[in-house]
Amino acid sequence: xxxxxxxxQKPISDEKIKILLMGNxxxxxxxxxxxxxxxxxxxxxxxxTTVDYTIGDVNFGRQQGVMIDVPGVYSLEATSEAEKVAxxxxxxxxxxxxxxxxxxxxxxxxxxAYQLKEYPIPIVYSLNLVDVAKRQGINxxxxxxxxxxxxxxIPTVAIxxxxxxxxxxxxxxxxxxxxxxxxxxxxxxRWKKIKDIVAKVQTKVDSGPTFIEILEDKTIQPWPGxxxxxxxxxxxxxxxxxxxxxxxxxxLLPLVRDVIQxxxxxxxxxxxxxxxxxxxxxxxxxxxxxxxxxPFALILPYVFLxxxxxxxxxxxxxxxxxxxxxxxxxxxIGIQGGNIIPIMLGYGCAVPAILxxxxxxxxxxxxxxxxxxxFAVPCASQSAAFMSLLGDRSILALASVxxxxxxxxxxxxxxxxxxxxxxxxxxxxxVPNLLWxxxxxxxxxxxxxxxxxxxxxxxxxxxxIVIASVIAETGIxxxxxxxxxxxxxxxxxxxxxASLSLLLGIMRRELAVLPLLELNLTTLQLIxxxxxALFYLPCLSVFAVLAKEFSLKVALLIGLATTTSAFxxxxxxxxxxxxxxGVM
Amino acid sequence: xxxxxxxxxxxxxxxxxxxxxxxxxxxxxxxTEFTLECKHPFxxxxxxxxxxxxxxxxxDIARDIEVEEVS
Numbered sequence: 225x226x227x228x229x230x231x232x233q234k235p236i237s238d239e240k241i242k243i244l245l246m247g248n249x250x251x252x253x254x255x256x257x258x259x260x261x262x263x264x265x266x267x268x269x270x271x272x273t274t275v276d277y278t279i280g281d282v283n284f285g286r287q288q289g290v291m292i293d294v295p296g297v298y299s300l301e302a303t304s305e306a307e308k309v310a311x312x313x314x315x316x317x318x319x320x321x322x323x324x325x326x327x328x329x330x331x332x333x334x335x336x337a338y339q340l341k342e343y344p345i346p347i348v349y350s351l352n353l354v355d356v357a358k359r360q361g362i363n364x365x366x367x368x369x370x371x372x373x374x375x376x377x378i379p380t381v382a383i384x385x386x387x388x389x390x391x392x393x394x395x396x397x398x399x400x401x402x403x404x405x406x407x408x409x410x411x412x413x414r415w416k417k418i419k420d421i422v423a424k425v426q427t428k429v430d431s432g433p434t435f436i437e438i439l440e441d442k443t444i445q446p447w448p449g450x451x452x453x454x455x456x457x458x459x460x461x462x463x464x465x466x467x468x469x470x471x472x473x474x475x476l477l478p479l480v481r482d483v484i485q486x487x488x489x490x491x492x493x494x495x496x497x498x499x500x501x502x503x504x505x506x507x508x509x510x511x512x513x514x515x516x517x518x519p520f521a522l523i524l525p526y527v528f529l530x531x532x533x534x535x536x537x538x539x540x541x542x543x544x545x546x547x548x549x550x551x552x553x554x555x556x557i558g559i560q561g562g563n564i565i566p567i568m569l570g571y572g573c574a575v576p577a578i579l580x581x582x583x584x585x586x587x588x589x590x591x592x593x594x595x596x597x598x599f600a601v602p603c604a605s606q607s608a609a610f611m612s613l614l615g616d617r618s619i620l621a622l623a624s625v626x627x628x629x630x631x632x633x634x635x636x637x638x639x640x641x642x643x644x645x646x647x648x649x650x651x652x653x654x655v656p657n658l659l660w661x662x663x664x665x666x667x668x669x670x671x672x673x674x675x676x677x678x679x680x681x682x683x684x685x686x687x688x689i690v691i692a693s694v695i696a697e698t699g700i701x702x703x704x705x706x707x708x709x710x711x712x713x714x715x716x717x718x719x720x721x722a723s724l725s726l727l728l729g730i731m732r733r734e735l736a737v738l739p740l741l742e743l744n745l746t747t748l749q750l751i752x753x754x755x756x757a758l759f760y761l762p763c764l765s766v767f768a769v770l771a772k773e774f775s776l777k778v779a780l781l782i783g784l785a786t787t788t789s790a791f792x793x794x795x796x797x798x799x800x801x802x803x804x805x806g807v808m
Numbered sequence: 809x810x811x812x813x814x815x816x817x818x819x820x821x822x823x824x825x826x827x828x829x830x831x832x833x834x835x836x837x838x839x840t841e842f843t844l845e846c847k848h849p850f851x852x853x854x855x856x857x858x859x860x861x862x863x864x865x866x867x868d869i870a871r872d873i874e875v876e877e878v879s
Contacts, residue, residue, distance in 0.1 A: 298833035328860045332835040360860050415837065444855055444862055445846045548864045552852030560866075561853070650866030651853045654834055657861075 241289035241399045243282065244313060246340065247324030248333050249296030250541065250656035252352045254278075255382040256324060257293040258665035260392055277309065284396045289319075298332070300339045314343050319399035321347045322391065327357035327364055327379075328657070330426055334418040337373065341406040346398040349377040350391050355384070356657065360437075361429040369425045383662045440658050443545050453549050456542070460533045465611055468526035472612070476521040488512045500697060508742065509696040515689045518738050519682050526608035530572050531673045539661035539669070543568075544653060551651050557637025558644075559589045560651050567633075570597035572604045573677070574766045578773060588646035591778070594770060595640055598762040598782050599789070600633040602626075602733070605685070609737035610754055618747050625754045632759070632789070684764065688731040692739065696724060711791070716756065717798040718749055725757065733763045748801040752794050759790035809877075811854055812870040814844045820856075820875035834863050841878055 247253045261280025278293040294313055295306040302308045314321075323340055325333040340347055351366055370377040376394050380387035409417065433441070443449050489506045496502045505512050537543050543565055551561025563581060570577035574597045581593040602610060614622040695701045704727060705712070705720040712718050712726070721743055729736025736757035745753065761783050762770070770779035814820055822840045825831055835858045836842070845855040845862060853864040865873070 299829065301829050303829060329835070331859065332833070332861070335833060362860070411832070415832075440862070441845070444864075446848055446852075544864075548848065548853055548855065551864075551866075552848050552850030555850065555852070650869050651864055652828075652830055652834070652866060652869060653864050655855070655862040655864055 239288070241287060241320065241396060242318045243289055243291045243395055243399070244294050244318045244321045244345070245291055245324065246294045246310065246321055246336070247296060247350075248298050248326060248336060250654065251296070251324045251326040251333065252382045253296060253324045254293060255662040255665045256322070256350065256352070256380070256388065256391075257291060258662065258668045259382060259385060259388055261291055277313075282392070284392050287396045287399075289396070289399070291322075292318075297336065299336060314340075314345070318345050320395045321345050322350055322395055323347055324350045324352050325377075327351050327354045328360055328362060330362075330364060331418055331422045334421060335414065338409065338414050338418065341373075341375075342408050344403055344405045346401045346403045347373075347375045348391065348394045348398055349373060349375060350382075350387070351377050351379045352382055353657075354379045355381045355386075359431075359434050361431040363427045363429075365425045369421070372421045372425065383659070436658055440655075443542070443658070444548060444655055446549065449545065449549050453546050456537070456546075460537070463533055464526060464529045464607075465615065467529045468608065468611065469615060471525035471529075472521060476525060477517075480517050480521045484516060485513055488516075503697045504693050507693070507697050509693045511690055511693045514692070514738075515686055518689060518734075519685050522612045522738070523605045523608045523685075523734060526611060527572070527604040527677055528674065530604040530607075531670055531677075534569065534572055535666055535669050535673070536661055539659070539666055541656035541658050544655055547653070548651070548655060554637075555648070557592065557634060558641030558648055559592050559637065560648050562651060562653060563589060563593050566593055567596060567601060570601040570603065571607065572673075574598060574601065574603055574762060575680075575769050577601070578766070578769050586646055586649050588641075588644045589648050591644055591774065592637055592640050594774065594778075595636055595782055595785075596633045598766055598770065599636050599759060599786050600629040602629065602758055603763075605732065605734040606737060606757065609734040609757075613737055613741055614750055614754060617750060621747055621751050621754070625751065625758060628755065628793070629758055632793075680765070685732050685735065688728050688735045691731070692724065692728050692735070695727065701727075715791070715795040715798070716752055717802060718745070718753060719743055722753060725753065726760070729757060729760045731764055733757070733760070736760050748798065748805065751801070752798045755797055756790045756794035759786050759793060761787050761790075809875060810871050811844070811856070811865065811873040811875050812847075812867055814847075814854070814875060814877075816844055816846055819843050819878045821878050822873060823876055824874040826869065826872045828869075831869075835859065835861070836863065836865075836873075 245253055245257055257278060257280065260282050262283065277295055280291055280293075282289045282291045292313060294310050297304070297307045297310045300307060300311050300314070302311045321340055321343075323337050325337060337349060349370075351364060351369070354364070357364065366377045366379050376398070378387050378391045378394060380391060382388065443452055492502060492506045492512065496505060504510060507513070544562070546568075547562040547564050549561070550564045554561050554563060566577045566580040569580055577597045578594045581590050610622060610625060614625065695704075701721070701724055705723040708723050708726070709720050712723050713720055716722075722740060724739040725736045728739065737754065740750070740753045740757075761767070767779050767783060770782055811820070820842060822836060822838055822842075825836060825838065831837075836856075840858060842856045842858045845857050847854050851867040853866055854870040855862055855864050857863075
């Protein structure tokens with residue numbers, strides 16, 4: 225029940241050379257990984273933690289190997305989950321380590337480089353980002369550095385493929401070689417040694433700031449950083465909404481409605497006689513009709529574009545800047561600025577968002593992020609459904625639903641912050657350089673995310689559609705509608721058929737919206753329906769992950785609170801709306 | 809003075825800082841010289857530049873870092 229690829233460790237064959245790719249965060253490790261590994265890449269979860277790492281095949285001549293992209297760490301003190309995973313992977317053993325060093329910040333990177341030498345595994349150092357360092361007036365003598373470290377140092381520009389073959393060749397050559405570990409140094413001794421090395425190998429010429437450096441500077445300042453961030457978010461939203469709408473209207477809907485559906489309807493009509501069974505397949509709610517239209521024509525284009533935009537912002541190093549800019553505001557609701565990243569990821573899918581909040585935050589912050597995401601952050605599938613429902617009718621209605629979601633998110637944060645004892649984790653982070661994302665790494669990440677979406681989200685959605693078809697075509701819906709009629713028709717002002725949304729919404733969030741498409745509702749009814757869907761129960765996968773990550777009690781409490789709010793807000797909007805429009 | 813009360817674009821040297829491994833790993837140790845890039849509103853983080861890298865430091869941590877201005 226996860227919208228997230230996560231599988232347990234796979235045994236690695238003994239004949240294959242095992243390479244650990246290690247380094248500080250944001251040094252270009254993942255780019256090196258995606259350039260050196262083949263098409264077969266998997267994301268794995270380290271047993272007993274929430275830390276994921278990627279593993280891929282790597283071949284050089286006749287030598288075969290596997291490369292593990294170890295989570296980026298600053299040290300091996302094992303104080304964070306990522307550090308614990310890095311230490312465990314080292315203790316499991318490997319044939320060779322590729323340690324990636326950032327040439328623009330050699331001093332800080334050498335701390336990890338030195339700690340790795342305490343393990344009996346051969347090391348090759350990749351001195352990456354030498355082009356950026358050069359632009360910044362930094363020059364590092366790789367030969368001298370290699371002498372000081374007692375291991376090969378290969379200058380690389382991973383994004384341009386420079387030096388990578390040399391790096392791989394040297395790694396394969398070193399693999400299986402015996403290596404005697406260096407004795408452990410104290411922290412003070414290590415830093416003294418590092419200072420000496422940097423003085424020997426690095427020269428720096430002061431040059432004026434480059435365009436990228438000016439941009440890096442501007443995007444981290446409150447002014448103009450905050451307005452720029454808002455602009456970036458508006459443009460991102462425009463790309464997802466506009467692009468998704470265009471894809472849907474110009475390509476996918478005509479293809480599904482004019483080609484695929486008539487073809488399937490004709491085909492089924494030839495084979496299946498008229499009656500319930502034919503209706504189940506190609507009726508208004510037929511499995512082959514909405515089972516293709518909803519997931520592929522209405523949802524997929526928005527999800528695809530969301531992940532393109534999100535991955536771009538993530539890989540360009542811009543995301544942590546948004547975290548820094550949002551810190552002052554998010555502190556008011558008890559969470560640190562960095563939590564903006566899992567919250568934004570929640571606009572894709574709540575499951576990785578809730579899991580993603582686990583790595584660096586306190587219990588209090590995790591509860592707040594999980595509740596915010598479950599309550600008021602529509603996932604990409606649900607957003608797509610909103611856009612299909614409201615986008616064509618009223619952009620204003622669409623905007624008000626989102627505005628309401630943000631207000632409620634803030635309110636939920638304020639309330640939980642007051643209710644749950646504890647403190648939030650202070651912000652302490654390195655702001656990465658801004659980079660143009662690497663094409664290969666970007667494509668691999670997007671592929672993995674879309675694969676996860678198709679497997680984990682589309683499956684339950686198709687199942688929901690099958691149930692919808694059965695319910696709608698067999699008359700069960702009428703019974704259910706009669707039961708909850710007073711609530712749906714009286715308090716919420718929706719037609720009784722809308723009860724299908726409530727029934728299916730338990731399974732997937734977008735299924736609380738999509739049945740409303742077929743009902744020819746007024747704008748007020750559309751807003752009411754959307755608001756109910758927005759705050760309604762989190763989907764089954766989210767419920768499961770909440771129960772797993774926190775407890776069944778927390779999951780039930782969140783579910784109860786969201787559902788109550790859904791009917792409360794939906795009803796209030798309906799009653800107020802009718803009062804204002806004078807239709808009561 | 810403490811870092812939280814420093815001025816934008818001024819250069820400082822660390823005199824005393826909390827015993828945090830992470831601060832050291834990010835390059836902030838006793839004697840490190842850096843530039844204060846900016847301070848964020850509502851007691852948001854203080855951003856400093858050590859070498860070529862920016863580090864965002866929580867306001868509460870910045871209050872515990874003693875610094876002196878260098879010319």
